[in-house]
Amino acid sequence: xxxxxxxxxxxxxxxxxxxxxxxxxxxxxxxxxxxxxxxxxxxxxxxxxxxxxxxxxxxxxxxxxxxxxxxxxxxxxxxxxxxxxxxxxxxxxxxxxxxxxxxxxxxxxxxxxxxxxxxxxxxxxxxxxxxxxxxxxxxxxxxxxxxxxxxxxxxxxxxxxxxxxxxxxxxxxxxxxxxxxxxxxxxxxxxxxxxxxxxxxxxxxxxxxxxxxxxxxxxxxxxxxxxxxxxxxxxxxxxxxxxxxxxxxxxxxxxxxx
Amino acid sequence: xxxxxxxxxxxxxxxxxxxxxxxxxxxxxxxxxxxxxxxxxxxxxxxxxxxxxxxxxxxxxxxxxxxxxxxxxxxxxxxxxxxxxxxxxxxxxxxxxxxxxxxxxxxxxxxxxxxxxxxxxxxxxxxxxxxxxxxxxxxxxxxxxxxxxxxxxxxxxxxxxxxxxxxxxxxxxxxxxxxxxxxxxxxxxxxxxxxxxxxxxxxxxxxxxxxxxxxxxxxxxxxxxxxxxxxxxxxxxxxxxxxxxxxxxxxxxxxxxxxxxxxxxxxxxxxxxxxxxxxxxxxxxxxxxxxxxxxxxxxxxxxxxxxxxxxxxxxxxxxxxxxxxxxxxxxxxxxxxxxxxx
Numbered sequence: 269x270x271x272x273x274x275x276x277x278x279x280x281x282x283x284x285x286x287x288x289x290x291x292x293x294x295x296x297x298x299x300x301x302x303x304x305x306x307x308x309x310x311x312x313x314x315x316x317x318x319x320x321x322x323x324x325x326x327x328x329x330x331x332x333x334x335x336x337x338x339x340x341x342x343x344x345x346x347x348x349x350x351x352x353x354x355x356x357x358x359x360x361x362x363x364x365x366x367x368x369x370x371x372x373x374x375x376x377x378x379x380x381x382x383x384x385x386x387x388x389x390x391x392x393x394x395x396x397x398x399x400x401x402x403x404x405x406x407x408x409x410x411x412x413x414x415x416x417x418x419x420x421x422x423x424x425x426x427x428x429x430x431x432x433x434x435x436x437x438x439x440x441x442x443x444x445x446x447x448x449x450x451x452x453x454x455x456x457x458x459x460x461x462x463x464x465x466x467x468x469x470x471x472x473x474x475x476x477x478x479x480x481x482x483x484x485x486x487x488x489x490x491x492x493x494x495x496x497x498x499x500x501x502x503x504x505x506x507x508x509x510x511x512x513x514x515x516x517x518x519x520x521x522x523x524x525x526x
Numbered sequence: 527x528x529x530x531x532x533x534x535x536x537x538x539x540x541x542x543x544x545x546x547x548x549x550x551x552x553x554x555x556x557x558x559x560x561x562x563x564x565x566x567x568x569x570x571x572x573x574x575x576x577x578x579x580x581x582x583x584x585x586x587x588x589x590x591x592x593x594x595x596x597x598x599x600x601x602x603x604x605x606x607x608x609x610x611x612x613x614x615x616x617x618x619x620x621x622x623x624x625x626x627x628x629x630x631x632x633x634x635x636x637x638x639x640x641x642x643x644x645x646x647x648x649x650x651x652x653x654x655x656x657x658x659x660x661x662x663x664x665x666x667x668x669x670x671x672x673x674x675x676x677x678x679x680x681x682x683x684x685x686x687x688x689x690x691x692x693x694x695x696x697x698x699x700x701x702x703x704x705x706x707x708x709x710x711x712x713x714x715x716x717x718x719x720x721x722x723x724x725x726x727x728x729x730x731x732x733x734x735x736x737x738x739x740x741x742x743x744x745x746x747x748x749x750x751x752x753x754x755x756x757x758x759x760x761x762x763x764x765x766x767x768x769x770x771x772x773x774x775x776x777x778x779x780x781x782x783x784x785x786x787x788x789x790x791x792x793x794x795x796x797x798x799x800x801x802x803x804x805x806x807x808x809x810x811x812x813x814x815x816x817x818x819x820x821x822x823x824x825x826x827x828x829x830x831x832x833x834x835x836x837x838x839x840x841x842x843x844x845x846x847x848x849x850x851x852x853x854x855x856x857x858x859x860x861x862x863x864x865x866x867x868x
Contacts, residue, residue, distance in 0.1 A: 360865075385733050
């Protein structure tokens with residue numbers, strides 16, 4: 269599978285604190301790439317840079333092999349990168365379809381559209397189609413999102429991202445607040461998203477979940493990538509070892525710290 | 527802000543995903559439906575109590591005329607409240623716009639349509655200017671809307687008093703007064719203007735992108751920002767339009783009373799917000815309809831007219847509305863709590 273999104277030697281510091289020290293990262297089309305690391309390893313900072321919310325101090329970000337400059341989240345979205353934030357950023361009073369098209373409303377053709385009139389029917393139909401094709405259990409398209417369960421809300425947020433992502437969907441801890449059953453459903457959904465051909469970047473703390481959902485696992489520690497593993501062959505011990513630095517992993521950059 | 531808290535996210539089995547839960551929720555959600563029922567009950571009660579005078583075209587005309595000026599402002603207030611904003615300054619902006627228009631018409635002289643047109647433009651611009659100031663302070667300087675509009679409420683009234691030297695301007699052109707007495711299809715022009723504003727407002731809020739973005743900002747501002755909506759710009763326009771509608775209301779008030787009625791609008795802002803909230807618009811943003819606002823504004827007016835006809839002290843209206851308002855907001859909060867925890 270081809271590399272869609274790549275970070276090469278990305279550097280970022282806040283004041284005197286070097287958060288990212290030449291970090292590398294790769295995400296491939298049609299695969300779930302898990303990004304893990306202990307608190308303070310630089311996951312969030314890297315994700316913010318990849319989604320346009322923060323600007324890097326050095327290094328390169330490449331999309332389809334070409335260097336890009338993402339000055340804002342809007343620019344990142346134009347490049348086909350969608351982010352599902354941990355707080356989901358849904359409008360609780362509006363319905364699933366209305367949320368799916370938030371900020372990207374479709375207007376009616378002709379004069380009505382020029383007056384700013386919404387094409388509610390088409391938006392609803394397309395949202396329903398997206399929810400169904402992703403196999404989500406959002407049945408009530410008229411209920412405000414605030415009335416849905418946590419898992420359903422997560423589904424709405426993920427489906428919204430998938431509807432618009434041409435290349436990459438970044439998910440920040442999508443199962444952090446969910447129960448076992450709903451976590452299972454969301455993981456299924458994550459797999460289905462990848463099967464549509466986009467690259468999925470999954471940030472999570474849950475190790476078994478990483479091995480279940482991901483194709484490849486990239487581990488950050490102290491602002492560097494210290495491991496790039498195949499999820500099929502990796503073990504929880506390996507992951508934890510790489511995160512904490514207890515285990516020697518193949519990446520040679522680890523040498524600096526020992 | 528009522529951001530979703532995933533930590534409190536409920537389990538699917540316990541939420542309103544059952545048909546029963548859904549039905550119950552929808553019923554609770556339809557505040558305008560409620561208030562329509564309340565309005566109908568009021569009309570029926572008054573009609574039985576005063577069968578000769580209440581259920582007549584004259585009463586209908588009086589109610590509609592009484593509502594018209596406040597309704598124009600209430601449409602603007604609906605947008606502001608749906609966007610989780612607040613504007614208490616509209617009564618003073620109404621007075622300021624009326625005084626400006628009257629002064630301009632006075633200095634222009636004459637009783638013709640040209641003078642009236644000039645006055646109308648003045649009123650709209652004066653209102654829009656206060657709205658724009660409110661909008662800038664709220665969206666750019668991030669001063670809370672309550673404080674900003676509390677400040678402009680005082681400042682606009684003070685400015686109106688400065689311009690008019692503290693006395694009402696009574697030199698309203700005849701062409702304008704004739705508009706108030708002219709009744710095409712049985713009701714005053716004031717009512718037609720208010721109806722047109724409500725129709726356009728209702729369309730914009732429920733059917734257009736501008737309306738959708740208003741709801742989005744009121745429901746979750748951060749979500750709107752991340753979705754690429756220019757929240758500051760939208761907020762600025764909301765307050766500007768709201769001010770302009772207060773200017774229009776100032777013009778209508780001038781037409782109706784043939785004087786600037788400087789001291790008669792101190793409670794307009796609160797009356798408007800009361801009516802809008804009665805009509806099901808949430809004080810916390812994200813929810814609201816213009817049809818609800820029309821009904822919410824009609825309830826106090828019908829009470830007032832009914833009490834007068836029954837020789838009940840009309841002050842009871844204020845007592846009744848006060849109680850109904852508190853109950854309505856309590857129900858709204860209850861609804862939200864249930865939804866977010868259920």
